[in-house]
Amino acid sequence: MSGGLYAVSESSLQFFGAMTASISHEINNVLAIINENAGLLEDFTLMADKGVPIDPERLKTLAGKIMTQIRRADKIIKKMNKFAHSVDGPIKRVNLGDLIELVVALSNRFASMRGITLEVKHPPNPVIITTNVFFLENLLWLCLDLAMDVTGPDKKVTLSVETAGIGGVIRFSGLEDAHGRMSNIAGNDGLLGALKGKLDIDLETRDISVTLPSDINN
Amino acid sequence: MKTRVLIVDDEEEFVQALSERLTMRDYDVTTSLRGEDAVEKVRDYNFDVVVLDVSMPGMNGVETLREVKKLKPLTEVIMLTGHATVDSAIDGMKLGALDYLIKPCETEELITKINKAHDRKAEHEERIRDAKVKDIISSPRAALK
Numbered sequence: 001m002s003g004g005l006y007a008v009s010e011s012s013l014q015f016f017g018a019m020t021a022s023i024s025h026e027i028n029n030v031l032a033i034i035n036e037n038a039g040l041l042e043d044f045t046l047m048a049d050k051g052v053p054i055d056p057e058r059l060k061t062l063a064g065k066i067m068t069q070i071r072r073a074d075k076i077i078k079k080m081n082k083f084a085h086s087v088d089g090p091i092k093r094v095n096l097g098d099l100i101e102l103v104v105a106l107s108n109r110f111a112s113m114r115g116i117t118l119e120v121k122h123p124p125n126p127v128i129i130t131t132n133v134f135f136l137e138n139l140l141w142l143c144l145d146l147a148m149d150v151t152g153p154d155k156k157v158t159l160s161v162e163t164a165g166i167g168g169v170i171r172f173s174g175l176e177d178a179h180g181r182m183s184n185i186a187g188n189d190g191l192l193g194a195l196k197g198k199l200d201i202d203l204e205t206r207d208i209s210v211t212l213p214s215d216i217n218n
Numbered sequence: 219m220k221t222r223v224l225i226v227d228d229e230e231e232f233v234q235a236l237s238e239r240l241t242m243r244d245y246d247v248t249t250s251l252r253g254e255d256a257v258e259k260v261r262d263y264n265f266d267v268v269v270l271d272v273s274m275p276g277m278n279g280v281e282t283l284r285e286v287k288k289l290k291p292l293t294e295v296i297m298l299t300g301h302a303t304v305d306s307a308i309d310g311m312k313l314g315a316l317d318y319l320i321k322p323c324e325t326e327e328l329i330t331k332i333n334k335a336h337d338r339k340a341e342h343e344e345r346i347r348d349a350k351v352k353d354i355i356s357s358p359r360a361a362l363k
Contacts, residue, residue: 025273028300028321029229035322036235043242065231113275 011191015138022109023080030073037065079105086134091216094136096127096161096168103140104159111157116148119174121160127168130215131195139191143172143199143208152176152206166214173207220246221336222264226256226282227271227298236269239325245332253277257285265293267335269328270315272299272306280310287314292342294335298323 041062048054082102097120104118111118140159147157152174162169192199198211223245227233230251237247248263250256254277260268268286272279283295297318299307307318316335319328 025300025303029232032321032323033229033231033235036232036239036325039239039325040235043239047242065235069231113273113278115275 011142012134012138015141019083019106019141020080022106023076023083026076026109027073030069030076033069034066037062037069083137086137090132090134091130092133093128093130094133096129096170096212097122099133099136100140100159100161100170103137103144106137107141107144110145111148114148115155116151117156118144119156119158121158123161123163125163127161127163129168129212130217131212132216135191135194136197136212139195139197139210140170142191143170143210147172147175147208150175164211167212168214169209169211171207171209173205175206175208220244221332222246222248222266223332224248224250224256224259224263224265224268226250226253226268226274226279228252228274229271236325236328240329240332243329253279253282253285256282257289260286260289260293264290266339267332268293268295269332270295270297270310272297272303272310272318278306280306280313283310283313283315292339292346294339296328296331296335 041059044054044059079102083106100120104120108118144157144159151157153176154174156174158171158173160171160173162171191197196213196216200209200211201207202209223240225233225236225240225247226249227236228251233249233251237249240247248259248265250259253274256268256270257277259265270279270282270286274282277285279297279299283297286293286295291314295310295315297307297310297315298321299318300321304318304320307315311318316338317331319331
């Protein structure tokens with residue numbers, strides 16, 4: 001395996017590991033809430049056995065809380081499933097708006113741990129390109145991770161999609177001090193090369209952008 | 219006297235349900251959704267046991283543990299963790315946490331650990347009282363100073 005390919009594989013595995021660990025943490029939290037609420041229901045039935053009346057409203061509230069967590073878990077699993085299928089047939093047509101939504105959904109827990117809000121801005125018309133979806137998710141995560149490190153006082157990173165010629169641009173804005181930190185991503189030539197992409201940092205507008213061709217096969 | 223427990227976790231629904239279950243079992247429960255707030259509560263009140271989530275926004279579990287132990291070294295801490303953060307819980311034990319539990323945990327197991335933590339704190343406090351009494355008996359003048 002060549003050095004560049006090895007670096008891409010290592011980065012991709014680290015990315016996949018970080019995302020699945022985060023998803024498992026989210027599921028754990030949901031299970032913990034369901035576990036405690038189910039435990040409360042059990043406590044109420046034990047009290048009822050001892051003659052303490054059960055308030056039906058209380059039971060209704062608890063059932064509602066459990067249902068809310070089940071819906072939350074369902075969303076997490078759908079997100080995990082979508083992410084897992086990113087590696088099926090690596091080169092695909094993809095709507096960049098949908099892709100950044102997924103990357104943001106995967107990254108929200110990391111953002112929340114750093115006290116950062118993530119915002120997505122969609123273009124008026126969908127920007128669809130043919131690319132290696134998993135590599136692009138990996139590259140966007142690396143950019144986002146850096147963007148969260150250098151975010152401004154608003155603690156908000158905005159991801160937006162734009163059309164660029166016949167390709168697309170994904171922009172990360174709301175940054176404060178990106179200068180000098182770019183080497184972390186710029187050094188990741190393997191991913192950029194594999195995507196035939198270009199990474200730019202604009203110190204005036206304080207944003208990072210990734211420009212991608214409309215079709216990686218051309 | 220009831221065992222005074224502080225539950226610290228950023229998942230509000232989890233904190234509410236666990237708090238209610240422990241209250242039903244006759245514990246004196248206080249809750250906190252952030253490490254910074256938990257540290258303030260520990261400063262103001264003498265808890266026996268802190269049940270502390272490892273992974274929280276802002277001040278994380280290990281940082282909160284450090285502050286708790288600085289303020290109240292005898293207060294026992296049980297770390298709550300997901301599978302992905304067991305290493306952090308082990309780091310916490312190196313920093314003075316008594317034990318850890320992986321979420322979702324069995325309530326009875328948590329209660330056993332809380333009771334053990336309470337007994338350990340009570341034992342420490344008794345030893346300190348005994349040492350003070352011995353000190354007074356062996357050197358009454360020093361005690362008057």
